[in-house]
Amino acid sequence: MKPFIYILRHEMKFSTTSKSLFLSTCFFIIIILTASISISQFGVKTSATSVAILWIALALSALLSVKVMFQTDYDDGTLDWLMLSPISLETIIMLKAITHWLTTCLPMMVLTPLVCIPLGIAFDSALWILLVMLIGTPAISFISTIGAALTLGERGSHLLLSIFILPTFLPILVFGIKISMLLTNSIYDSSAFLILLAISLVCIAITPFITSMIIKVHYT
Amino acid sequence: MKLTGHSLSCKRGESLIFSEINFSINSGSICFVKGSNGSGKSTLIRLLVGFLKSETGYITLDDQDITNDREIRAENFLYLGHENVLKPQLTVIEQILLWQGVSQNTYNFESDPMKVHSILKKKLYQCSEGQRRRVALTRLSIEKKRFWFLDEPTVSLDDNNVQLFKESLKDHCDNGGSAFIATHDNIGINPSFEILLSMKKSSTEQNDPFI
Numbered sequence: 001m002k003p004f005i006y007i008l009r010h011e012m013k014f015s016t017t018s019k020s021l022f023l024s025t026c027f028f029i030i031i032i033l034t035a036s037i038s039i040s041q042f043g044v045k046t047s048a049t050s051v052a053i054l055w056i057a058l059a060l061s062a063l064l065s066v067k068v069m070f071q072t073d074y075d076d077g078t079l080d081w082l083m084l085s086p087i088s089l090e091t092i093i094m095l096k097a098i099t100h101w102l103t104t105c106l107p108m109m110v111l112t113p114l115v116c117i118p119l120g121i122a123f124d125s126a127l128w129i130l131l132v133m134l135i136g137t138p139a140i141s142f143i144s145t146i147g148a149a150l151t152l153g154e155r156g157s158h159l160l161l162s163i164f165i166l167p168t169f170l171p172i173l174v175f176g177i178k179i180s181m182l183l184t185n186s187i188y189d190s191s192a193f194l195i196l197l198a199i200s201l202v203c204i205a206i207t208p209f210i211t212s213m214i215i216k217v218h219y220t
Numbered sequence: 221m222k223l224t225g226h227s228l229s230c231k232r233g234e235s236l237i238f239s240e241i242n243f244s245i246n247s248g249s250i251c252f253v254k255g256s257n258g259s260g261k262s263t264l265i266r267l268l269v270g271f272l273k274s275e276t277g278y279i280t281l282d283d284q285d286i287t288n289d290r291e292i293r294a295e296n297f298l299y300l301g302h303e304n305v306l307k308p309q310l311t312v313i314e315q316i317l318l319w320q321g322v323s324q325n326t327y328n329f330e331s332d333p334m335k336v337h338s339i340l341k342k343k344l345y346q347c348s349e350g351q352r353r354r355v356a357l358t359r360l361s362i363e364k365k366r367f368w369f370l371d372e373p374t375v376s377l378d379d380n381n382v383q384l385f386k387e388s389l390k391d392h393c394d395n396g397g398s399a400f401i402a403t404h405d406n407i408g409i410n411p412s413f414e415i416l417l418s419m420k421k422s423s424t425e426q427n428d429p430f431i
Contacts, residue, residue: 006321010307017309077303081359084269084294085322220273 004087008095015103020065027064028108029115031057036118047184048177050119051129055177058108058133059169062140063162065104069096069148070215083219089212093145097207101141109133125184132183136176136196139203143168146207149214171199221247221296221366223398227277230263237263238417239276245400245413247366248393253402255417261402262301264417265369268400269299298365300373304356308345312336312355315344316362323363333388334358334381349376354384361388368392368399374407382407 015021035053073079082092109130116126147165151157175196182189222244229239237260245251253261266272268279270293278287286292306315316327316336329337334354344352353376360368368389374382386409389399401411 001321003322003324006318010318014307014309075303076307077301077305078307080271080299080301080303081305083271083290084297084299086294086324087322219271 003085004091004095007082007087007092008099011095011099012102015065015099018068020068021103021107024061024064024104025107025111028057028061029111031060032115033118036120047121047125048181050116050121051180051184052177054112054115054119054121054129055173055180058105058137059140059166059173061108062100062104062137062144063165065100066144066148066165067151067158067161069100069145070152071148074152079215089215090208093149093208093211093215097138097141097145097204100144101138105133105137105141109137121184128183129180132176132179132193132196135193135200136172139172139200140169142203142207145211146214149211149218152215152218172196175199221282221396221398223367224280225268225277226280228264228267228274228279229276230260230267230272231275232263241277241415243413243415245398247396247398249412250389250393250399250401250409251413251415252406252411253400253415253417254404259417261417262371264415265299265371265400265402266301269293269297269369271299296366297369298360298363298367299369300356300359301371302375304352305359306344306352306356309343311341311343312347313340315355316340316358319359319362325362325364327358327362333361333391334384350378350381353377354381357385357388360392366397368397368401370399371402372404373401374403 032053035057036050039049039053070079073082083089085092112130112133113123113126116123116129121129144165146168147161150164151161154160175192179189179192179196182192224244225241227239228241230237241264243251253264255261263272267274270287270290274287278285280286281292281296284292310318320326334357336355336358339347339351339355342351344355347355357373360370374385377385386407389409392399
C-alpha cells in the first residue's frame with residue numbers, strides 16, 4: 001500500500017472515534033429543529049427560508065470540527081514528523097480535507113432527507129438539494145483547511161476561525177441556496193449549478209497549495 | 221555522506237540567538253549540541269532540519285546546497301523533539317504500524333532495539349512517560365534515515381533504557397548514519413564533534429543605555 005493510504009486510514013479512524021463527528025451532526029440537527037420550530041409559529045415557512053436554514057446549519061456545523069484538523073498534530077509533534085515524511089505537505093492537506101468531508105459533511109448530507117421533514121421540504125426536492133450539497137460541500141472542507149492553518153498554535157481560537165472562515169463560505173452559500181430554492185420550485189438553473197461546481201473545483205485545486213504555504217510560513 | 225553547515229545564524233524577532241555556526245559531519249559520527257537553557261540548542265536543531273530559516277549561511281549535503289530542498293531533507297533527516305509524536309488513542313502496535321506504513325520500512329521485532337514487545341497491546345495514554353519515550357525512539361529504527369536530529373532524546377528514560385538507546389545509536393553509526401543530539405549530559409558517549417552554544421545578549425539590550 002502507498003504511504004498516503006496509511007495516513008488517510010489513520011485520519012479516518014482518528015476522526016470517526018473522536019467526539020467531534022457526533023457533536024457536529026447533533027449541532028446540525030439542533031440548529032434545524034430550533035430554527036424550524038421558531039419560524040413555524042408565524043406560519044410563513046417558505047421554501048427559501050427552509051433551504052437557507054439547511055445550508056447555514058451545514059456551514060456552521062462543518063466549522064465545528066475544523067480546529068482539530070491541524071491543532072492536535074501540531075501539539076503532539078505529528079506535524080513535524082509529517083513535514084519530514086515522504087508524502088508532500090499538499091497531499092497531507094488534501095487528505096485532511098477529504099477526511100473532514102467524509103466525517104463531517106457526508107453524515108450531515110445523509111441526514112438531510114430526514115431533517116427536510118420538519119423544514120417542510122418535499123422528499124423529491126430533498127434529493128435534488130442533496131445533489132447540490134454534494135457539489136458544494138467539498139469547497140467548504142477545502143476552504144476550512146486555510147482557516148485551520150491560519151489559527152495554528154493559537155489556543156482557544158475557535159471563534160477567530162469562525163469569524164474569518166464563515167464569510168468565505170458566502171459564494172457557496174449564495175449559489176447553493178439559490179439552486180436549491182429554485183429546485184424546490186422545480187426550476188432548473190444550470191448556469192448557477194455550473195458556477196457552484198466551478199467554485200468547488202477551484203477550491204479543491206488551489207487550497208492545498210495555499211494552506212501548505214501558510215503552514216511553511218508558520219514554521220519559519 | 222557529509223553534512224556541512226556554513227556560518228548559520230538565527231534571529232528571533234530582534235534578538236540574535238546564535239551566529240557563525242560552522243560544522244562538518246561525516247557518516248558514522250555523532251555531534252553534540254551543548255549549552256545552557258535558552259542558548260538555542262533546540263532552535264539550532266530545528267533550523268538544521270529546515271523548520272526554521274537561517275538568517276545567513278547555508279547547509280550542504282555532499283557539496284549540494286539543501287537549505288531549501290525539502291525532498292532531500294525528507295529522505296535523509298529524522299527529527300525527534302520534545303514531543304513524542306504519539307497519538308494517545310492508539311495502541312503501541314498501531315502506532316508502530318502507522319510509522320511502518322508511511323516510511324515503507326519494517327521494525328525489527330526480533331531484535332526489538334527499544335524492547336517494546338511487552339507493551340505492544342497497551343494504549344499510549346496508559347503508558348508511563350518513560351514507556352512513551354521508548355516507543356517514540358522505536359521510530360528511529362523504523363524510518364532508517366541517515367541523519368538523526370534529536371532534542372534531549374534520553375529525557376525520562378531510566379538507566380537501562382538509556383543503555384538501549386546508546387546501543388541503537390551505536391548500531392546506527394556503524395551502519396553509516398550520523399546523529400545530532402542536543403543534550404546536557406554526555407550519556408556515556410564520546411561525540412566526534414561538539415557545538416557549544418553560549419547565551420547571547422540581544423542586540424537591543426546591547427544598544428540600550430539603560431540596561
